[in-house]
Amino acid sequence: DKIFSVPDFVGDACKAIASRVRGAVAGHSFDEFHKHSAKLIRTAIFGLDEKGKIRNRFLFSQNKLVITNIDIQSVEPVDSRTRDALQKSVQLAIEITTKSQEAEARHEAERREQEAKGRLERQKIEDEAEAEKARTNLLKLQAESAAVESTGQATAEAKARADSSQIEAEAKVDQSRLSAEAEKIKAAAELAQLKARQESEIKHQKLLNELEISRARDLAAIESSKFKRIVDTIGSTTLKDIAAAGPEMQLQLLKGLGLKSFMITDGNSPVNLFNTAGGLIGANVGQ
Secondary structure, X not given: OHHHHOOOHHHHHHHHXXXXXXXXXXXXXXXXXXHOHHHHHHHHHHOEOOOOOEOOOEEEOOOOEEEOOOOOOOOOOOOHHHHHHHHHHHHHHHHHHHHHHHHHHHHHHHHXXXXXXXXXXXXXXXXXHHHHHHHHHHHHHHHHHHHOOOOOHHHHHHHHHHHHHHHHHHHHHHHHXXXXXXXXXXXXXXXXXXXXXHHXXXXXXXXXXXXXXXXXXXXXXXXXXXXXXXXXXXXXXXXXXXXXXXXXXXXXXXXXHOOOOOOOOOOOOOOOHHHHHHHHHHHHHHO
């Protein structure tokens, strides 16, 4: 029965958790909170043990209430203009990143293609040089054959044919070897180009995912900051005056504060401020 010794134990628990979350948000930079929002929120609520790990329970000593888990479903701003502005900003960042990656991938592919063409051209020139060298040797052998023709036509012709056959065979072997090397170089270039394209696509998708996560965290932080500023701006004294004043005085106070509506409650009648604020803002947007 001790848990019911506190009349509004659920409301008190919500207030305590919200206070810890606001404190955690205020103690970190905008970028750091959005990158690690879930971890920071759980750390703020449950705290850390002596080993630096997040505890698995949050105990209220007054009534022995224990919170064992926090489910963070979503974090996003309620204000449509803020949400649209953040969405446009994220989309622009994604578009810029995508175009940059596409240009980088295209330049890299063109560079690799030029390198492959350069290697092929160089190989072609070397093949032609080898072929010219073979033709020079052939002419030399033909000249020698003509010189010794006077000593023995049959012997000279036989030697020339043998040398010619040998040269042709060697030329074919060299040509086959060079062709195989050219095909190997071409295949390696195509494989490298394909690998670069796949790595670029993976990197691009990863950046898109990170940007989407960062956008969701940014929306959550902006909404939390906006709600805190509204509460801090009104102040506890002003809320007390509004609750004690009559309808006409409340109207004058609201006009002075620039408010169109308000809600005041005590600890005996808890109100879910998160859902109530969302409903009021949604109604104003519809009007």
